[in-house]
Amino acid sequence: MDKLNVLVVDDEPGIRSGVSRILNNFSVSYPFMDSDYGFNVVETSTGEEAVEIIENQDIEIVLLDNKLPGIQGTDVLEYINKYKPEILVMMITSYASLELAVKATNQGAYDFIPKPFTPQELKSALENVSKHIFLRGMTRKLNKEGKEIRYQFLSVLSHELKAPLNAIEGYLKIMQERQAGDKMDDYDQMLDRSLHRINGMRNLIMDLLDLTKIKLEKKTDKFQQVKVSEIAQNAVEAINPYAIQKDVQIFLHDKDVEINIDPGDLEIIFNNLISNAVKYNKNNGRVDVFIDKKDNLLIIKIKDTGIGLSEDEIKNLFEEFFRVKNEQTKHITGSGLGLPIVRKVLDIYHGDIHVESKVNEGSTFSVTLPV
């Protein structure tokens, strides 16, 4: 069952606990929905706290009283409209202020519930919202391959390319005007940083080329019977110098498996996954590469002892240009295209990939491919 997160904002404790009690034992199901929706209720008594919660947690639905001790419900509504428009807001209003409720829906609230409400009234209101959320998700899915995505891709891409250009240009201008002194030594660090940013751009462009190749070609003429362990071995050898630098050891546990595939594609899979496993590892860490076969499926597992991923990060991991941003990854460069490329390659072969991970312990990427 999927859970929808509901935030109840009301200064009356009775309303909050009532809503929690009713919704915790309630679920919505429709014949056309894949699974039922249940509810997680989060409570708060002030608008200020509501804004904090909305910023920091994934909230799908907000039940919002207008009369609050500090900032008003309509202020919270305004905030949601501007910053989190995907959240659906139900205003809770007393009968006396129905006019206000109508006004609120005009201002972008999804609906309103007059107070006091019966459990049944609350339930049917939530049924409506859940249906809306489900349909919206479906529409998004259907649009996914469309223009919008391409457009988004291009705008993010231009941002990714422009950032290093700006950085390099900035350093060059500083040097041109001798802003840090007259000696060449004064600029060593800036030169290093510029070269580093150029290198990042080059990697991005290489990844982009990989990506366009995948999109253009479904090249069955390049298919051949290959030994999986050979390709894996090549990838390990290619990455080993980098692994030695990072003090990470790579172990290959192979089994004799053959597959009919474009060898270049299999290389892309191994290269990306193993280099990620090294890149996001810890000092003295290890990477284990397992190759196995089960019921006509090639199974590749790449296990690392690295920094690991949170659930939220896993959700976005295969999105183009998504990169995990935290203290530990601050100085690791990457294009944000490696895993999307792997996913695209796997799609061609009707393969699959999934991730298991524990923060600070490591991640395991499992790939399956029909043999």
Added chain:
Amino acid sequence: MGNDKKIVLIADDDMDYLFQMKMHIESFGFEVITAESQREAERVIEHTKPDLAIFDLMMESDDSGFILSFKMKRKYPDVPIILATAVASETGMSFGVNTQNDKQWIKADLYLEKGIRKDQLHKEINKLLKI
């Protein structure tokens, strides 16, 4: 002398941009505090009130700059904010804070595209600080 320097807070997750901005703005005679993330900037404003803030739009999330501006204006409504981004007009994601409507929801005083010339930057900062 050191005490009357105005403080500028800069938040940007691009360490090179951050370094360059710090260098330029210090050369204008300001004291600079840097933050490499939205979170770090939030920690700074908990205990420090800058005289001006420059926020990158996209940091941990695509709208980090907006969220920071919102929080900043709630705490220090009188501190001017500049939003800086490398997302340019050609992507269609450009927005200024010129109309009254924009001002209402973008809690920033000025929107700047990255790569602005140093002297221009100096002028804009002085204008906002009414120097």
